[in-house]
Every structure is written in C-alpha cells, then in structure tokens.
Amino acid sequence: MIQELKQYYGSLFEPELLEEINGVATFMEVPKEHDLMKPGQYIKSMPLLLSGSIKIMRPDVNRDELLLYHLERGDTCAMTMTCCTGNTKSEIHAVTETASKLLMIPVSNKEEWYSKYKTWRNFVFASYHNLMMDLLESVDNIAFNNLDERLENYLQDKIQILNSKHIYKPHKEIAADLHTIRVVISRLLKEMENNKTIVLHRSFVEVL
Template identity: 55%
Template sequence: MKEALQTTFGNLFEQELIDEINDVGKLLELPTGEKIMEIGKYIRSIPLLLSGAIKVLREDEDGDELLLYYLEQGETCSVTTACCLGQTKSEIMAVTETPSELIMIPAQKMEEWMGKYHGWRKFIMESYHNRMNELLQTVDNIAFKNLDQRLVDYLKKKSEIANDTYLQSTHQEIAMDLHTSRVVVSRLLKKLEKMGKLELHRNHIKIVDL
C-alpha cells in the first residue's frame, strides 16, 4: 500500500504524512457498482482514491438519482470531509464507476492532519475548490443545456474515465444518472446513432464520433 501511496500522493504529501496514512489507512479493492457511501449514514472514514473512478450522486425522496461528479485517481470527496468535520449524516451516495482501489482514513484524523500537515491542508482545500467548480458545472448543465448536450457530455466523460469507447451502460442507468426517463434516453441515443455519433448494441454502446 505504501508504494501506491507514494506514487499517487508523494508529490502532494509530506513523507511523515504518507507514513501515517500507511499506518492508519485501510486498503479496499472494490469492483464496479460497489456502494461506498449511503445517504443518511454517518461517515466514519474518508476515501483517498489510488485508482479507478467513483461517481457521486444525489437521490430524491422517490429514489431517483442525479449524477453530481466523478472522483478520479489522486482525489477525495469534499462532501465526505465536510460531513466528517460537522459530524453530520451523508447527503450523497458514492458508487464505484470502475474497479477501484482506495484507502479509507479514520475521520478523526482529518482535523488532526489539517493542523499538522501543510500538504494535507492544501489537498483538502483544493478538493473543496475543485468539487465546488464541478457542482457549479452540474447546475449550469441542468439550467442552461438541453438534454441532448447533457447526454453527449455524459457519454464523453464516461468514455474518458473508462479509457474505452465501449460503454457497458444500460439506457436505464444513463437515465438515472441524468435524472430523466429511459424512454427519453433511448430516443436520444437512437438519434445520435442515426447521426453516426455512436453505435447501439445489445449490451454496450460504442462511441464513434462525439
């Protein structure tokens, strides 16, 4: 674990901090679709992502979801850190988008390290800044972009994260992430296929020219 920590965070954290994370952190190797945070639950640990990707979602009272942003290698979830500091229940859900390797840090260490390590403090503050920008982008997309463009942006991002032009996503899964209906998503995907932008197959979508 220490070698992976050094590779991913060595340019951000002091060596003493790397050593502490190695001592107190718990390494998890998770498959795609694994839920690591749930709405309404207290958060006892903070994730540091060594590899893979995690999608962070909101859920309404009817169980419908909306994709907020992705966490990628070398990142953490600022909503999680905020819940830890405030000792409040989680208002987001986090699910692995791809097979992922992460280190879970005990929540009590976050505040301790904020005062102890400049590297950790800078990392957490930059994480807040980056997540806020991504949340503003999500709001802008919903407010100012039509669903056609939101779908294209979504597919591009998924392809980028997976590093693959073949996406193993059902129409229903896409609809849930975009907070719309499966029928609408299927219609828009068919439209993109007719435009030569992608190919629809039984179990996957192939990106051609988005």
C-alpha cells in the first residue's frame, strides 16, 4: 500500500504524512456499481481514491438521483469531509462507476493532520475548491445548457474518466445520470448518430 501511496500522493504529501496514512488507513478494493455511501448514513471515515472512478449523486424527494460530479484517482470527497467534521448524516449517494481501490481514513486523523501538516491542509482546501467548481459546473449545465448539450458534455466526461471512446452504459442509466427519461436520451443519441458524431452499438456508444 505504501508504494501506491507514494505513486499517487507522493507529490502532494511529505514522507512522514504518507507513513501515517499507511499506518491508519483501511484499504478497500471494490467492484463496479458498489455502494460506498448512502443518504442517511453517518460518516466515520473519508476516502482517498487510488484508482477507479466514483459517482457522487444527490437524491430528490421522488428518489430520483442527479449526478453531481465524479471522483478520480488522487481525489477525495469534500462532501464526505464536511459530514465528518459536522457529525451529520450523508445527503449524497456514492457509487463506484468502475472497479476501484481506495483508502479510508478515520475522522480523528483528518482533524489531527489538519493542524500538523501543511500539505494536508492545502489538500483539504483544494478539495473544497474543486467541489465548488464541480457543483457550479453542474448548476451551469442544468440552468444554461439544453439537454442535448448536457448529453454531449456527459459523453466527453465519460471518455476522460474511462479513457475510452466506447461507453458501456444503457440508455436508462445515462438518462438517470442526467435526470431525464430513457426515451428522450434514446432520441438524442439517435440524432447524434445521424449527425455522425457517435455510433450506436448493441451494448455501447462509440464516440467518433
């Protein structure tokens, strides 16, 4: 575990902090579509993502979910840190989008390192800043972009996250991520195929 820590976080944290993380963190290796956090849970630890991708979603009163942002390698979840600090229940749903490896750090260490290590403090501030930028981008997408533009942005994000132009997601799941219905997404994807920006295959979308 220490080698992965040095590989992915060595440029962020000093060796002493890496050693402390290695000593207290719990390593987790989880499959695709695994629930890491559900609304209503109390958070006792925070994640450091070593590999993979995690979707952070916000449920509404009808139990539909809106995709807020993704976590990728080298990230942590600022919303989780907020729940840790305030000892409040989670209001988000975190699900692995791909098979992932992560470290879970106890809340007590998060607070201790905040005053002990400047690099950790900078990392926490950067995480909050990234959270704000991601949320603003989500708001802009919903408020100012048409659904076809949101779909294009969604597909481009998936290319970067999955490092592939083949997106293996059913239309129903894409619709859920964009807070709409499957028939609308299917129609928009068909229009994109007619415009020769994508090719629809039986089990995946190929972005040209």
